Amino acid sequence: xxxxxxxxxxxxxxxxxxxxxxxxxxxxxxxxxxxxxxxxx
Amino acid sequence: xxxxxxxxxxxxxxxxxxxxxxxxxxxxxxxxxxxxxxxxxxxxxxxxxxxxxxxxxxxxxxxxxxxxxxxxxxxxxxxxxxxxxxxxxxxxxxxxxxxxxxxxxxxxxxxxxxxxxxxxxxxxxxxxxxxxxxxxxxxxxxxxxxxxxxxxxxxxxxxxxxxxxxxxxxxxxxxxxxxxxxxxxxxxxxxxxxxxxxxxxxxxxxxxxxxxxxxxxxxxxxxxxxxxxxxxxxxxxxxxxxxxxxxxxxxxxxxxxxxxxxxxxxxxxxxxxxxxxxxxxxxxxxxxxxxxxxxxxxxxxxxxxxxxxxxxxxxxxxxxxxxxxxxxxxxxxxxxxxxxxxxxxxxxxxxxxxxxxxxxxxxxxxxxxxxxxxxxxxxxxxxxxxxxxxx
Numbered sequence: 398x399x400x401x402x403x404x405x406x407x408x409x410x411x412x413x414x415x416x417x418x419x420x421x422x423x424x425x426x427x428x429x430x431x432x433x434x435x436x437x438x
Numbered sequence: 439x440x441x442x443x444x445x446x447x448x449x450x451x452x453x454x455x456x457x458x459x460x461x462x463x464x465x466x467x468x469x470x471x472x473x474x475x476x477x478x479x480x481x482x483x484x485x486x487x488x489x490x491x492x493x494x495x496x497x498x499x500x501x502x503x504x505x506x507x508x509x510x511x512x513x514x515x516x517x518x519x520x521x522x523x524x525x526x527x528x529x530x531x532x533x534x535x536x537x538x539x540x541x542x543x544x545x546x547x548x549x550x551x552x553x554x555x556x557x558x559x560x561x562x563x564x565x566x567x568x569x570x571x572x573x574x575x576x577x578x579x580x581x582x583x584x585x586x587x588x589x590x591x592x593x594x595x596x597x598x599x600x601x602x603x604x605x606x607x608x609x610x611x612x613x614x615x616x617x618x619x620x621x622x623x624x625x626x627x628x629x630x631x632x633x634x635x636x637x638x639x640x641x642x643x644x645x646x647x648x649x650x651x652x653x654x655x656x657x658x659x660x661x662x663x664x665x666x667x668x669x670x671x672x673x674x675x676x677x678x679x680x681x682x683x684x685x686x687x688x689x690x691x692x693x694x695x696x697x698x699x700x701x702x703x704x705x706x707x708x709x710x711x712x713x714x715x716x717x718x719x720x721x722x723x724x725x726x727x728x729x730x731x732x733x734x735x736x737x738x739x740x741x742x743x744x745x746x747x748x749x750x751x752x753x754x755x756x757x758x759x760x761x762x763x764x765x766x767x768x769x770x771x772x773x774x775x776x777x778x779x780x781x782x783x784x785x786x787x788x789x790x791x792x793x794x795x796x797x798x799x800x801x802x803x804x805x806x807x808x809x810x811x812x813x814x815x816x817x818x819x820x821x822x823x824x825x826x827x828x829x
Contacts, residue, residue: 420626
């Protein structure tokens with residue numbers, strides 16, 4: 398199974414996907430300002 | 439942390455600049471073209487962050503350092519290096535002062551933030567030391583500029599050792615697909631740490647500027663340490679990623695410091711390039727001079743003195759304030775206590791049993807927690823407003 402996944406280059410797709418998710422999230426957070434605010438505990 | 443225009447990192451212009459720089463450097467395949475384009479990109483960033491006068495002044499400073507260190511006559515070289523050092527240190531001091539003296543006009547003031555920027559200063563010191571040891575020979579002005587103001591290491595380091603720079607200067611780094619992916623992963627990890635984890639979650643959810651008290655204050659101390667680590671290591675990851683993409687050797691700066699088992703290990707893993715800079719340029723020279731003066735007697739006392747001076751200067755490099763002086767003393771004494779404890783343990787139990795005792799999971803966990811809490815407290819001490827301390 399692992400060999401099949403490797404042949405399909407799934408691990409590359411996962412790594413590239415995770416890069417894209419992180420970059421998009423980071424730019425979204427930077428662009429829209431801070432999304433969460435301290436509400437007090 | 440001492441930095442040049444760190445707030446600019448959050449702006450779109452900065453990222454457009456980086457993307458453009460990576461593209462340009464990728465196109466400059468021939469080594470000599472690559473070096474020239476890199477130098478132009480470095481100066482362009484100074485121009486973008488400050489102004490053209492700042493750019494000219496930084497280039498002039500690079501040229502002054504370069505030609506001082508290349509003077510063939512040894513006596514004259516020492517004189518030029520001394521004068522360049524005085525100039526570098528003066529601009530660093532002006533940069534560190536809370537207010538630039540009013541005798542400078544408004545258009546000139548930003549120059550001091552550029553030329554005296556903390557990391558340029560450190561590289562300048564390293565460069566002058568190499569020059570005084572006559573190690574600069576063979577370096578061109580373009581290569582000096584590339585050492586002193588590399589665009590991807592300007593915001594928050596790392597501080598590259600001159601010997602590392604010289605060693606890797608002509609080593610051609612070919613970018614494979616795997617390397618490119620690793621580079622993008624590093625950049626993505628840096629962006630994620632900075633904007634999502636540090637600013638987006640920790641800063642906005644947990645940090646109140648230490649206005650709270652009780653258990654929330656304790657929580658905030660921990661969160662502040664996490665924030666500083668994520669924020670700072672984010673810059674390093676981005677610098678490492680860009681360095682990989684543009685084929686410029688960039689040293690690592692962090693190696694899991696949060697899990698350090700004692701303060702000595704912590705300083706081997708936190709801001710590694712600065713720790714090594716301090717060891718090379720402050721600690722070892724003071725220790726050697728002290729040993730020479732004392733004729734080799736009292737080596738522990740000499741090492742303790744060298745450690746204290748090193749951390750005091752490290753604190754003052756961050757900021758000219760009493761809080762940073764105390765912070766430096768705290769870390770120096772913590773290292774002294776750690777080394778004394780370790781040698782006492784070895785002399786009491788023997789090397790093998792002392793090692794077994796230290797590696798016991800419970801002791802190891804307790805030591806890690808103690809180190810974490812000590813570093814977190816020392817960082818919080820820097821951030822808590824003085825008025826808040828006496829409440």
